[in-house]
Amino acid sequence: MIEPQRVTEHRGTDDLLTAGLGLEGLRAMAPPAFADAANPTSAELRRRAIWNNWRGIADLSPTGAYGQAYGSVAGVPGREYSALAKVPGATQPHRVLVQVPDAFDAARRCVVVAASSGSRGVYGAIAVAGPWALPKGCAVAYTDKGAGTDYFDLDTQQAAREDGTLATLDDGGLAFAPDAPVGASGVAVKHAHSRDNPEADWGRHVKQAAEFALSALDQAFPQAAPFRFDNTRIIAVGISNGGGAVLRASEEEGGWLDAVVAGEPNILAVDAPGARSLYDYTTEAALLMPCALLHLPAESLPQPPLRAQVEPLWAARCATLKAAGLVEGDTTPAQAESAYRQLRDNGWTDAALTAGALSVGFDLWRAVAVTYASAYGRYGVGEHPCGFAFSAQNADFSARAASDAERAAWWADGSGIPPGAGVGIVDTKLAPPDFTLPGLQCLRALNDGDNEDARRVQTGIAETAAGFPRTRRPVVVIHGLDDGLVPPAFSSAPYVEQARIANPDLRYWQVRNAQHFDGFLALPAYGARYVPLLPYVYAALDQVDAVLDGTRVLPANALIDARPRGAGNVEASQLAIPR
Template sequence: MLRLPSALLFGIVLAGCSSGGGRQTPAAAAMIEPQRISEHRGSDDLLTAGLGLDGLRAMAPPAFADAATPTPQELRRRAIWNNWRGIADLSPTGRYGEAYGNLASIHGREFSALAKLPDARQPHRVLVQVPDNFDQKKRCVVVAASSGSRGVYGAIAVAAPWALPKGCAVAYTDKGAGTDYFDLDAQQAPREDGTVGALGEAELAFTPDAPVAASGVAVKHAHSQDNPEADWGRHVKQAAEFALSALNQAFPQVTPFRFDNTRVIAVGISNGGGAVLRAAELDGTGAEKNWLDAVVAGEPNVLAQGPGARSLYDYTTEAALLMPCALLHLPAASLPQPPLRAQAEPLWAARCATLRMAGLVEGDTIQAQAHSAYQQLRGSGWTDAALTAGALSVGFDLWRAVAVTYASAYGRYGVGEHPCGYAFAAQKADFSERQATGAERAAWWSDGSGIPPGSGVGIVDTKLAPPDFTFPALQCLRELQTGDSEAAKRVQSGIAETRAGLPRPGLPVVVIHGTDDGLIPPAFTSVPYVAQARAAGRDVRYWQVRNAQHFDGFLALPAYGARYVPLLPYVYAALDRVDALLDGKAALPTDAVIDAKPRGTGQLEAAQLAIPR
């Protein structure tokens, strides 16, 4: 095995801050210095990169002048376009910026770096947006972790529309995942500014351990060998520390920014929601012991203790196997139509037959087999609402994509070591491997989601076999959860490292979850987490939003927009409430089951959201 050198990337990462004339405390002096500072004014801005609502709604991404060598500015603009569209409902009937949200043009600076936890192999990206209207008296930082495995702008729609117009800085982390894909054939990957550099000729954001002759694509979340999810809370805290460093550079003439004189609110959704709940567990030291002032977690992927708690990997691998068949038990009219449903139903029927041959369902007819799969899912905690919304993840093959990446991450497997034989590569039309083009490689950082397939990178399944081609490897993934092989024990050990503890006593925490979430069902995540925290006397409030599923971005699809409400308005409202609490103007919100009304075939109206006041 050849260890590709990563240690050389970080010679200046942990250098002490030099701003403020030596006035930093010892804790502040150990913080990470910004490696790049950029200004965003005139036709550019922090919130939309100058695109505005119309530009964000455009069906085509912002173009590169040269597809093979985009500039850092072009990459940033396109990354912001992709991340807005992946998280928020920007459709005209969704009325973002009118019924809720803010797309004001906010000018300012961005400070960014590659940060590294002391015991990590690979860095995580951190980035701080400091608006020109930063309120130096209030001294507010909102720290946000990317949802899913997205890049460093993956929480821009979650935190920035609330924070920047109020004069708060926003700190982001990709929490050790992100879109820093490494091309094993070309030996190239993104640099800190997103542009592509060659191994040995540039500081790269991800350099995996790999065999000398390895080919294809290494994906940071899968191949870092860090099990980044175990450190999500530490990533969030380090991003907050980086924010103080950036603010000290931005305003060297004022009293240095420290945790004891700067308000820090953590917010995130999905994996980002889980990350901020993990950050809630962490204490600081001395005067900075209470470094975090409040937490807002939307639809969090969190593994708690106690009844009902299940890991993402457990219910994802279960869904990947059983849900395609189980959906045939639900009346077609009750489901929002997933992509290409007419073409998908024969594949779902084939899955039923395969499950029957494997002894995993009962029945001699497709109907009986679908009922058996459905009953198993209901018996393990799935609700009809979650199964209905889960059809989207089946239609996009999302369950398999998540399971492939996470199995590798939990087991800390390197390139070529996946226990079920999976890999990633650019692919031909017949799904055979090929080398990536320069234009594809140049766009990975801005266009990727952090989990293939997508952006020209596909899943290589070495176990493909008829009649149900993906079943053999999916069964292998499931056995890593349920079995006792050495590989299974290795993956299960990684999952155990992600289990959440309790938030710090006295820390205000608001958890928000859609009752119809079909990707991260609340019964497996939020409900047991809130119960665990309250049993220990922690101050956690819980908003349950009826008719809300997991993906606001998919509400642009008419069938989903008519049926579901967005979750982002409730995240913004909870931020309002915790901010008012910290100002001494209001109490924390009470628990609520919110009877939100979908917009149907019309436009979303603010009153339909029924946000608690």
């Protein structure tokens, strides 16, 4: 068992679920301020991290009806237990944190273990697990799965401690201390530079977080100890990368896990028809999608005014792809059709391409590919095979030293994958006319090339392949059919077909008109077009919990015909949640 290293109390104006912000505070456009920007307190950092993670995951817009049609932001008093834990063989720790409500029901012992989505920090799943579990008297155990927002400033040798505040390498106690060359400059990012390929250990991260929860509960309620897997209900939940992590947890040995709910999971069922790795379709999309989107009718894409602004850039990509021999055609429309046909032939749907425009606009494909290539190859600082690095940047994207205020806020403001929070991508291959294309071609070559670096990255990808569940248990996989970041055709659909062989109690909910990012539904054009996915995650948790109680049978597989809100507000009836 991992013993808690830090215990804090959160009551009154500083609760577990929203850090006292409530719905209005979470909706505020500006983050909670620091009294001293260069030296925020651990309490200030926690509040800001919770604000950022709620807004990154949930649709909190007034028309989104969060807290009304679904979800909860009610204040929940309690304690937090946290630690830095290591899975066997890892060089760097992952963060684990357990929220124990004062109203924890010791007579109905329940832990919901949640893995962060994306590469987010340890509060990255708070909007996924907390609103369902904490008001019911369940504890919640979180893990950042070995990624997270523990950036390391190579220039000052500073990074976050367990409480989020800064310390130097000489001080010790850092959540991430990279093995970096003497004199290295810029920023080391844990997901990219830990040398651990954390995705290969996602299942072990989740199980270790559950083990830590039992240790924390022993300390919280010594009169009711011991808390063990055979006397405490354990439900795992996550979305996106967190969804993949909780599915991978079902591969871990022992009867420790009672049920799983996985939303839009990034999961690789390597031998199943249609399955593709995240790195494969990400690098493909990074190259081809900007051009391919020109083949879709302008009115079919969200935010048509923004399309008018980016069309010249997308047309330029078509031209450079043609020059590189990657598309055919002598005109932009012909080149766009060529790129589009390649994506469709490789399994992309029009719905996924339409929603994928968001990832093109935010340059998310490149950001994911840069970080994951380094992680899969277990490269350290300064070793990226395509020459990428991370640093604070000037307006012209040249590298510079980070400011005190930027550095102090990384732990609370970062998403775990630059760019963001004052840290950008340094691309040493930038060159006109299509500045990012040379770097993207290098990243793509790591997926299907045959040199030493490509084989190294491909080995790392193979290490992330999912296996069969070891125990029969209730599992619900939920995926939006319009997901443009983790298309279900590459992830959930092939995984479900494979995993059902080992676990017939697996159910699959496919949601029409749902894409990947609930947080972006606050944008009117997206909110009008798409439904949120979180209501289905909460509903699935309700149902598997009732199955474990013996009060209902397993939910059925479902193709859910959800209706978007249009110009109105989200109403529960529009979601058509299976009952």
